[in-house]
Amino acid sequence: MSVRELIVSKIKDGTVIDHIPSGRALDVLKVLRISGSENFRIAIVMNVESSKLNKKDIVKIEGRFLSKDETDIIALIAPTATINIIKNFEVVEKRKVSTPRVISGLIKCPNVTCITKHEGIETTFEVLSAGLRARCIYCNTELSYPEFVELILKQLGPKK
Ligand SMILES: [Zn+2]
Structure with a gap:
């Protein structure tokens, strides 16, 4: 399977967290308090090639939108992350996290x-x-x- 096939499948409504430093996808889910038992459909892609980061992780969560507080928490452990809010297969909001000093x-x-x-x-x-x-x-x-x-x-x- 190519990288493209692995990461491209779209979600209808939910959140895509991209450009997570490689190896941290599971920590991102942990700080979001998502264990997998909540019934959201979740795709976790780890250690894929990235032009920006060399390697990165991606998390897609169907049916879950992140609050501002959750975005801020992600910024602490994944400062390079970009967060896309998806509604009806379209990106309706792009958030870039910023890590506080x-x-x-x-x-x-x-x-x-x-x-x-x-x-x-x-x-x-x-x-x-x-x-x-x-x-x-x-x-x-x-x-x-x-x-x-x-x-x-x-x-x-x-x-x-
Ligand atoms: Zn101290």
Whole structure:
């Protein structure tokens, strides 16, 4: 099967998240709280050739539209992503995500001695290398990508 055949099949209504850094499609679904048991039809394409990124992942979700908040969360872990909202087979909205330089108040610092644990100070992380890592500006604790995703998931709480 060619790459074209693999990725081209269209959805009627829903969301296409394209240009996800390769290997992160499953994390994108996780932060959207989609496990596959919700009955949406989902296509996940991983590690396909991309002119922009060398390799990329694509996620298509039929019957599900993303909110602004969900777009912002995706920006944290997939800064290159483009989000297309599809209605009746047409792209009705294109969103480009933008990764913030700092993240305030979203995730907790894992360092138990960090001042943000004790003084009622809002946590602030500097985003390093376009969503690959983040660093606490108070104690310099650096989060690797998997830790970062885990803390985001923890903050989002159990699925509603
Ligand atoms: Zn800290």
